[in-house]
Amino acid sequence: MPDIDTAPATENGDRVTLPPPGEGTMPSRGAFRALRHRNYRLYFFGQLTSLAGTWMQSAAQAWLVLKLTDSSTMLGVVSFAQFTPILLVGLFAGVVVDRLDRRRLIIATQILLMLSAFALAALTWSGAVRVEYVIILAAFNGTVSSFDMPGRQSFVVEMVGYEDLANAIALNSMMFNSARMLGPAAAGLLIAWLGIGTCFFLNGVSFLAVIWSLTQMEIPARVIAGAGTRMYHQLREGLAYVWSNRPIFYQMALAAVTNGLGYTYLVLVPLFARNVLHGDARTYGFLVAIQGLGSVVGAATLASRVTTRGIRNNLVAGLFLSAAGIVVFGLSRSIALSMAAQFVIGVGLTNFRASNNTLVQMFVSNDLRGRVMSTYQLATVGMAPIGALEVGYMGSHLGPMQTVVICGAVTMISGIVLLTRLKSIGKDAAPS
16 A cells, blocks of 8 residues: 555645644634635535525424334434445545545535425425335435535635634534524424425525535635546545554544444434423424534634644543533433533534544545545444434333433443543644
């Protein structure tokens, strides 16, 4: 296997000098400094609109499945169908991301996801919707997202350069979780007023915002390395990099465990809203939204962190905060306490995930970024289908409260394991 250049790259392929590992700082221009880039401003506001629609559909889809089947197991099955494609094609998607123009790839994926949302709206409005159709569309969306997610993550550096990359990742988390706060809350109200199908239709419309923003960008042509190399060789090259870079490997393994079982407690939140808290669609929407609010607060804190040590501290604090919040949520029978737990989970979850993402991306070459981020996606998202089935099954047999407490315990154990590897993360990962 040839040596892999791990120095980060700018938009035109030039290598840049990394800050000293462990104590290095990014140039500071405030918590929103990445927005000084016109391309990123377009992307930020377009993606914020689209993600609000996506979260609205996610909440409405879960409520639709519960309405059609009255089964926590089926909630797990739909989640399994949505995330399984990442296990099947995720690694090859990273090679595709590195071989194609990333902006055009993202435009194509957004169009496909828009058409899927319109299809689900039409099925719901016509009364022809069945859980089998929801599962098929969820699998389709998962396949498209297998290319979309590493594409979007890899595209950030082309909009802001390496200098503002860490800040842009934090702002992406803030954007994602702002949408997570707005979308489910809107879904809860829209379901009550206008019906579930309206949520799916409005999600389809929301994709127009991000598609428009992408077409308005001025992005220099990216030099695509290894365009003539076999896909299998490029795949091996990316996997070899992750395996040989032990701190990044540890981060991905930790993300796989927490996302595979710890954070999949979210599958049971609709059941909690109805059966444990004795609420309705609005209760569910606000439970998800309050976690989104906590996530926005967590992302705002992370956006101001400019040292590797500060990001590492957020990584640990985020994991323990979210673990404690999940346990409290599992034990709660009070709406107020459940809301507070969801807020704490949101703060912790964002700090852990965004810090992990930042520390992985800080030391990756732009030529390898798509393959590394697709591997990261496999760890963070690809394990979710297995966890969703496990959590759905346990929820039906052990009870939702006991299952959520188990999820929290797994997350807490992951935090303890993280402490044993913390010194190497973000330090030995630096290129030699």
